[in-house]
Amino acid sequence: MKVKLIAQIAPFVLPVWETKIKIHSMENQTDIKKVIRQHGEMETFFSGGFTQKSPAQIERLRPAVENTEVAAKLEKLSAKVGKCRKCGLGAERTNAVPGEGNSNAQIVFVGEAPGADEDAQGRPFVGRAGKLLDKIINAMGLQRQDVFICNILKCRPPGNRDPKPDEINSCLPYLQKQIETLNPEIIVALGAHAAKTLLDTSETIGKLRGRFHEYVTSPGREPVKLMPTYHPAYLLRNYSLDNRRKVWDDMKKVLDELNLPILPK
Numbered sequence: 291m292k293v294k295l296i297a298q299i300a301p302f303v304l305p306v307w308e309t310k311i312k313i314h315s316m317e318n319q320t321d322i323k324k325v326i327r328q329h330g331e332m333e334t335f336f337s338g339g340f341t342q343k344s345p346a347q348i349e350r351l352r353p354a355v356e357n358t359e360v361a362a363k364l365e366k367l368s369a370k371v372g373k374c375r376k377c378g379l380g381a382e383r384t385n386a387v388p389g390e391g392n393s394n395a396q397i398v399f400v401g402e403a404p405g406a407d408e409d410a411q412g413r414p415f416v417g418r419a420g421k422l423l424d425k426i427i428n429a430m431g432l433q434r435q436d437v438f439i440c441n442i443l444k445c446r447p448p449g450n451r452d453p454k455p456d457e458i459n460s461c462l463p464y465l466q467k468q469i470e471t472l473n474p475e476i477i478v479a480l481g482a483h484a485a486k487t488l489l490d491t492s493e494t495i496g497k498l499r500g501r502f503h504e505y506v507t508s509p510g511r512e513p514v515k516l517m518p519t520y521h522p523a524y525l526l527r528n529y530s531l532d533n534r535r536k537v538w539d540d541m542k543k544v545l546d547e548l549n550l551p552i553l554p555k
């Protein structure tokens with residue numbers, strides 16, 4: 291009886307299933323095409339679309355040698371972060387992500403918090419957003435190892451949720467110490483959380499970006515220039531030419547500030 295019923299309805303049901311399977315696979319193809327297109331655009335926009343700097347120019351910006359004294363202090367700080375349990379995130383992390391880079395860096399990039407890839411590797415900005423940050427840094431004529439990269443939070447919030455105020459309060463002293471130790475010429479705050487925290491403001495990232503602000507490391511010291519810009523993860527989610535231009539404009543201002551104008555094509 292069951293076999294007879296299936297035989298009767300099969301001609302009507304199967305085409306619907308086939309259509310659904312076709313639509314699903316078309317959607318997947320569209321997704322893949324979109325990712326490939328985005329990747330291609332990213333390549334063009336952040337590297338091929340801009341003239342790379344001459345070796346002489348890169349040399350001027352690249353810190354010549356590591357500062358061993360600073361490197362030792364940063365190492366000590368990283369060890370402290372590795373053992374930290376000042377907030378609940380310490381118990382949930384796989385690895386703490388203190389930050390990494392050149393101890394003589396002129397530019398410090400500060401993001402929000404580690405994600406899944408960063409938590410797994412114990413290194414900052416190594417996922418998809420990190421790849422985009424690498425491209426931005428390269429388009430500036432630099433390598434990742436020439437700058438210092440870190441986050442406001444040193445441990446991953448579960449599910450990549452926003453950092454909570456008490457977590458930021460507990461963790462901020464580590465970042466403040468890193469910046470004070472490095473004493474960079476410029477801080478690039480990546481995204482709203484980094485910019486708002488470092489500038490102690492509730493202004494939106496849209497209003498903050500595009501101009502330099504001042505970050506005070508410690509009393510009596512010259513403030514460090516701080517450029518807020520969009521977080522690479524935001525850029526990937528809102529992949530418009532306008533947003534990419536805005537980030538690149540911000541980075542050109544950073545280069546200008548370091549007396550490194552963009553060469554014409």
Ligand code: SF4
Binds near residue numbers: 375445457
């Ligand atoms: S997020 Fe910061 S304060 Fe919280 S446990 Fe990790 S290192 Fe410590």
